[in-house]
Amino acid sequence: MYVNKRKRIAVRLLAAVMCGVFAGTAAGAALYWQVCRETPLHTEEVPVDILPETIPSAFTYTVSDISREVMPAVVAITNTSVQELETFFGYSRSYESVGLGSGIIIGANEKELYIATNNHVISNSRTLSVAFIDGAASSATVKGTDQDNDLAVIAVQLSSLEEETKNTVRTAVLGDSTKVEVGQQVVVIGNALGYGQSVTSGCVSALDRRLIGEEPGITLIQTDAAINPGNSGGALLNMKGELIGISSAKYASYDVEGMGYAIPISTASPILEDLIQIETRDKVPENRAAYLGVVCRDVVAEVAEAYGMPMGAYVDEVRESTPAEAAGIKAGDIIVAFSNRKIRSRDDLLEALSYYSAGESVDITVQRTEEGEYKEQTFHVILAKKKT
Numbered sequence: 598m599y600v601n602k603r604k605r606i607a608v609r610l611l612a613a614v615m616c617g618v619f620a621g622t623a624a625g626a627a628l629y630w631q632v633c634r635e636t637p638l639h640t641e642e643v644p645v646d647i648l649p650e651t652i653p654s655a656f657t658y659t660v661s662d663i664s665r666e667v668m669p670a671v672v673a674i675t676n677t678s679v680q681e682l683e684t685f686f687g688y689s690r691s692y693e694s695v696g697l698g699s700g701i702i703i704g705a706n707e708k709e710l711y712i713a714t715n716n717h718v719i720s721n722s723r724t725l726s727v728a729f730i731d732g733a734a735s736s737a738t739v740k741g742t743d744q745d746n747d748l749a750v751i752a753v754q755l756s757s758l759e760e761e762t763k764n765t766v767r768t769a770v771l772g773d774s775t776k777v778e779v780g781q782q783v784v785v786i787g788n789a790l791g792y793g794q795s796v797t798s799g800c801v802s803a804l805d806r807r808l809i810g811e812e813p814g815i816t817l818i819q820t821d822a823a824i825n826p827g828n829s830g831g832a833l834l835n836m837k838g839e840l841i842g843i844s845s846a847k848y849a850s851y852d853v854e855g856m857g858y859a860i861p862i863s864t865a866s867p868i869l870e871d872l873i874q875i876e877t878r879d880k881v882p883e884n885r886a887a888y889l890g891v892v893c894r895d896v897v898a899e900v901a902e903a904y905g906m907p908m909g910a911y912v913d914e915v916r917e918s919t920p921a922e923a924a925g926i927k928a929g930d931i932i933v934a935f936s937n938r939k940i941r942s943r944d945d946l947l948e949a950l951s952y953y954s955a956g957e958s959v960d961i962t963v964q965r966t967e968e969g970e971y972k973e974q975t976f977h978v979i980l981a982k983k984k985t
Contacts, residue, residue, distance in 0.1 A: 663784050664796045666838060667767070667769065668786060672728060672730075673793065673794065674697070674698045674699060674719065674728075674830060675727075676695070676718060676724075677722070677726075698715065698831075699830040700712040700831075701830070701843065702767065702769060703869060704768055710753045711750055712753065713749070713843060714830030715845050716744050716747045717829065720744075721944075725737040725739070733758065733762040735754070735758055737752060739751050740873065740876075740877050741874075741937070742872070745939075745941065746860065746868055748843070748860065750873055770840065771840050772839030773841070773862075774861035774863040775863050777835070781801050783798070784836070785822040785823070785831065785832065785833055786832045787829070787844055789827045790826060792827070799820050800820065800821060801820055804816075806819045808858070816864070817845075818842045819856060821855040822857060824844045824857030824858065829847060830843060830844065840862050841861070841862050844859045845858055874937070881951065886982070887980035888919070888980065888981050888983035889921050889950060889961075890920055891910075891912050891914065891916070893946060895944075907964045908933075910931065910942060911931050912927070912931070920979055929965070931971070934960075936953075936960060936961075953980055956980065957979075959977075959980060960976070961976050962974070
């Protein structure tokens with residue numbers, strides 16, 4: 598059978614033709630991503646220099662066919678994070694929390710696997726672990742996040758994987774969610790309830806759903822296929838085995854049954870492509886931590902809407918003799934980007950800082966009022982170590 602034949606094809610993660618010129622560069626990653634988006638799931642003569650994908654897109658398949666072939670492209674994610682709990686006596690207490698979710702392998706270069714997931718799956722992470730279909734596990738690093746659209750990309754170093762695992766994993770093939778129709782059959786694969794990969798099936802029950810309390814620009818695919826906690830970041834697939842959505846249990850409710858939601862892949866694709874370009878970094882230890890020298894608070898959505906303010910980290914105060922003051926950042930500025938990372942809150946800024954060491958240089962983008970209007974400015978900042 599053709600599917601069994603595919604299982605004998607060796608996996609090689611570096612395409613000599615593709616990456617010979619672009620190896621290790623953002624251009625190479627972008628080219629690989631483009632190939633993953635446009636290449637059919639399989640052809641009879643599959644180039645072995647590209648990470649194998651799933652089943653042919655020229656036909657439709659059974660749920661078991663899709664499960665067998667797409668499961669190697671779906672991973673389980675464990676996020677160990679630190680949470681702050683406000684006590685009855687008015688002070689905060691830190692505690693360790695473990696969260697579970699799913700991810701989808703969407704590409705690779707010669708060093709890393711790129712895995713798409715939800716932002717809420719990996720937020721506030723201290724450590725991230727990714728488990729593959731063969732049971733192997735590896736640590737992962739956040740490449741980039743988009744809080745507004747609840748999307749993120751994490752990376753796994755190929756050097757951390759055994760050859761057996763490399764020969765097992767696949768990339769998902771992206772479909773076109775703009776062509777999805779109400780009533781068509783779909784399959785969901787993910788790490789439901791943290792028990793490991795599981796499969797549910799149903800149909801698309803609605804399109805372009807806007808949920809109360811969410812960002813006004815977000816529209817979702819609604820399905821009656823079960824999407825439970827742990828499914829977040831997993832795959833919503835059509836009957837060709839193509840990825841048409843990224844599941845999100847965040848939008849589910851225990852008050853209803855048969856209403857799950859997924860972020861359409863046509864919405865997610867350009868965002869994920871941008872996140873892939875961000876340099877992969879590890880969090881730095883405390884003794885090398887960078888210091889900016891600002892006191893910030895959030896610009897909440899209600900305030901932003903009422904006063905026409907951009908969302909970001911509002912600078913209440915700039916400390917004297919700090920990197921922020923030296924660069925020209927002022928109180929009243931709203932920080933909206935740190936290097937290539939979008940900043941939507943104070944926590945976003947602290948998270949971005951945690952990947953940079955004292956002495957490094959970054960570009961920080963702010964929105965500053967000029968004659969009653971917010972205008973964007975970018976400052977080059979040399980980060981320093983906090984004085985004790």
